[in-house]
Amino acid sequence: MNTLRLAVADGVTITKRNALKIRRAPDLLGGVVMLPIVFVLLFTYVFGSMISLPGMSYAEYMLPGIFVMTITTSAQITGYTLTQDLQKGIFDRFRTLPMSPSAVLTGQTLSDLIMNVTSIVTMTLVGLLVGWRVHTSPLEALLGFLMLLLFAYAFSWVTATVALALRTPEVFNNVATLVSLPLVFLSNAFVDSARLPGPLRPIAEWNPVSTLVQAARELFGNTSPAVPAPAAWPLRHAVPVSLLWSVLLLAVFVPLATRLYKRAVSR
């Protein structure tokens, strides 16, 4: 019990440290606020002007995809920051302190969750300006936002694991871009996965990003009878499957990242 209390206290201390860092590093904050604004405007106006959907505005179709794209991008900050810290030796200080070893990672992922809240709020406001609307009950909409944040948090642990395995910021950035681009674009975030050719279709349909986007569309009511519901199993049960994905990612990557952290700092 006492161990748990200390772990929480240490996690809070590290979260505060990271929050201070975010405040002092305008590039980080800029990324978290500016990037979502640019994404929303660019995607809705550029694609929105070329594609017309029957029965709904393109912004409504698009925004859940932009939400998901942005949080998967922001979650990479966790990994990037970790690789930077690894090179600076501050972890040597942490490792000689009588603190909970999990605190560094929980602190990092929690402060990144705060950043993700900021970017989701930003996107929501800009989205409302460009014509995105919620058509469901406030409770469902809240559930939609929570689900996005849960996934963002789980995905932070994935990027933390990758970062601790790769160790250098440059390598991490390359790999993260290489993985996250297909993850986002081989999905139903911006196109109807049912219309993708051959082998791309099952990949897109089973991609957790697609599931999350579909779940967000349902919870925000950004669906239209003219855009038929997808037939693939994970997309037909998008909300529970999305939750399952997040829980699964946490169950696998929290212990994995913690193990790698211990190894990475004891070389």
Next chain:
Amino acid sequence: MPDAIVAEGLVKRYGDVVALDGMGLTVPEGSVFGLLGPNGAGKTTTVRILTTLLRPDAGHATVAGFDVVRDADRLRAHIGVSGQYAAVDDHLTGAENLEMVGRLHHLGTRRSRERARELLDRFDLTGAADRPVRGYSGGMRRRLDLAGALVAGPPVLFLDEPTTGLDPRARIGLWKVIAELVAGGTTVLLTTQYLEEADRLADRIAVVDHGRVIALGTADELKDQVGGDRIQLSVTSTASLESAARTLAPLAAGDMRIDAAALRLTIPVAGGAAALTEALGRLAAERITVRDAGLRRPTLDDVFLSLTGQRADEKTEEIA
């Protein structure tokens, strides 16, 4: 007195490189122990193992009664560490850095804040306390890191090359801090490449080379191992350096050291002051002009030379 640090047969390998090769040491409570050795000797590796940052491949060690591998978690509450490279957070201010360390030591918010202010004052950082560390100079970062090691007032302190990068004033300041801590019962293990520093600070010194201790004792004991006094003299030209070396060779009780760049000769002798008189007489007879000359006790540099066949600084160049 019980021993605060005991290490036996520590081995650490990195691929083919053997960083530690049977390293062992014992440090009684309340004393200062110096690890002295050239680059790559294994000083940092030893410190990292003793501070739970690294697991040894073989051997074992206890610090403050805790095994560094098995009891690592409990041990950390009893040590303070300042590594070779400052472990500070660039984005936080000096005060925030120390407060964070205090809170992670579970001192509580108020005590952490007080302690941070005390230490910033002690290390002359009060003026920079509320500036982000990013803007600190190398020596300021170093001092902040040293302060970080002292936050919880640990009974055992590890300092890896603590004075590297410090100006003379800060160095003397740190020496004073260490003396005060030891007077209060703290045990200190420090590493250094400054022979003078080990001589001045450490009660006992281990000379380390190739991952093991090659000599151990007080500074005086080590010097005694190398035998008697040295005549050191400098001349005015390369030609006279050579003839002086030839002239004085019969007086040498060990290997003569010739520093061509500084035009300096160092000659171990048996007879003390009489030998110096004798040497100056012979040089005068050969009409060799001597710029200055003197008799001195062996330094730790001499100890290193006689133990390894190389001077510490020659070795440094070889590796660099």
